[in-house]
Amino acid sequence: MSAYTATVTVRLKQGVLDPEAETTKRALERLGFELSGLRSADRFEVDLDATDEDAARERAGEMAERLLANPTIHDYDVEVAPRE
Amino acid sequence: MTVSVVRFGGSNCDRDALRALEDLGIDAEIVWHEDGLPADTTGVMLPGGFSYGDYLRAGAMAARSPVMDEVRELANEGVPVLGVCNGAQVGCESGLTEGAFTTNASARFQCEHVHLRVERTDTPWTTGYEAGEVIELPIAHGEGRYEISEDRLTQLETQDRVLFRYCDADGNLTDEANPNGSKHNVAGVVGERDSVAVLMPHPERAALADVGGTDGRPLLRGFAAE
Numbered sequence: 001m002s003a004y005t006a007t008v009t010v011r012l013k014q015g016v017l018d019p020e021a022e023t024t025k026r027a028l029e030r031l032g033f034e035l036s037g038l039r040s041a042d043r044f045e046v047d048l049d050a051t052d053e054d055a056a057r058e059r060a061g062e063m064a065e066r067l068l069a070n071p072t073i074h075d076y077d078v079e080v081a082p083r084e
Numbered sequence: 085m086t087v088s089v090v091r092f093g094g095s096n097c098d099r100d101a102l103r104a105l106e107d108l109g110i111d112a113e114i115v116w117h118e119d120g121l122p123a124d125t126t127g128v129m130l131p132g133g134f135s136y137g138d139y140l141r142a143g144a145m146a147a148r149s150p151v152m153d154e155v156r157e158l159a160n161e162g163v164p165v166l167g168v169c170n171g172a173q174v175g176c177e178s179g180l181t182e183g184a185f186t187t188n189a190s191a192r193f194q195c196e197h198v199h200l201r202v203e204r205t206d207t208p209w210t211t212g213y214e215a216g217e218v219i220e221l222p223i224a225h226g227e228g229r230y231e232i233s234e235d236r237l238t239q240l241e242t243q244d245r246v247l248f249r250y251c252d253a254d255g256n257l258t259d260e261a262n263p264n265g266s267k268h269n270v271a272g273v274v275g276e277r278d279s280v281a282v283l284m285p286h287p288e289r290a291a292l293a294d295v296g297g298t299d300g301r302p303l304l305r306g307f308a309a310e
Contacts, residue, residue: 019189019191020191022191
């Protein structure tokens with residue numbers, strides 16, 4: 001078994017309205033910043049032990065499928081890195 | 085017959101639901117989710133509130149608690165299940181119903197009375213209404229915008245599973261009358277069975293004449309429907 005950190009990033013699917021991001025964008029504009037868009041995402045860093053990187057990725061992917069993301073509104077991706 | 089009103093940590097409409105059901109002469113009791121559903125459960129109400137502090141997403145945690153396996157099992161047997169507000173979020177998160185209730189388009193918590201058009205009158209929840217009737221119920225939510233892919237929404241509409249839509253006082257489906265930006269003004273839907281329904285507005289807050297009107301009473305009578 002090796003130690004990994006799986007980073008799961010959960011985003012709203014393209015086309016799904018993100019009122020919080022819109023509000024944040026407007027607040028940045030009020031502060032005088034110029035920007036043409038803003039998207040927000042949730043990032044989960046999961047420490048786990050697995051036989052290899054693929055197994056770690058698969059387990060983290062299942063976590064996203066079953067809880068971290070809601071497939072109706074979210075897309076997600078998983079990145080795995082060895083953990084010291 | 086006993087309707088189990090499932091209380092999660094953070095539920096806050098459980099007692100309102102109990103009182104409304106009792107006033108209708110429907111036997112009901114509050115059930116702590118960890119205790120599981122009593123054997124004599126003949127209906128399940130998932131009440132409003134902020135279960136688990138809306139951590140992760142509204143309803144996400146409660147939807148994955150063990151009691152929901154029991155709820156799903158009963159739902160598949162045809163036992164009536166009604167999810168209101170947070171209960172509706174739990175219902176969608178648990179797969180009892182399709183779609184998701186997420187952040188209002190306004191990004192604000194909204195507490196107001198809305199008009200709803202009754203889209204179907206042949207479900208246990210809506211036999212007490214006239215076809216196309218406009219009713220008034222309160223909403224109180226920050227995450228009530230109904231989201232679903234266009235494909236799934238088309239399918240849902242083809243299968244006639246939209247129960248209520250936000251409308252104006254005359255029953256017109258307008259953007260102004262849509263309080264939270266829900267797709268196609270959807271306020272409530274039924275699951276695979278008509279006996280499973282979720283909606284964001286609160287029928288239990290419109291069940292006693294002295295407080296909030298009585299337009300929610302026919303809906304709650306769905307628990308007593310044969």
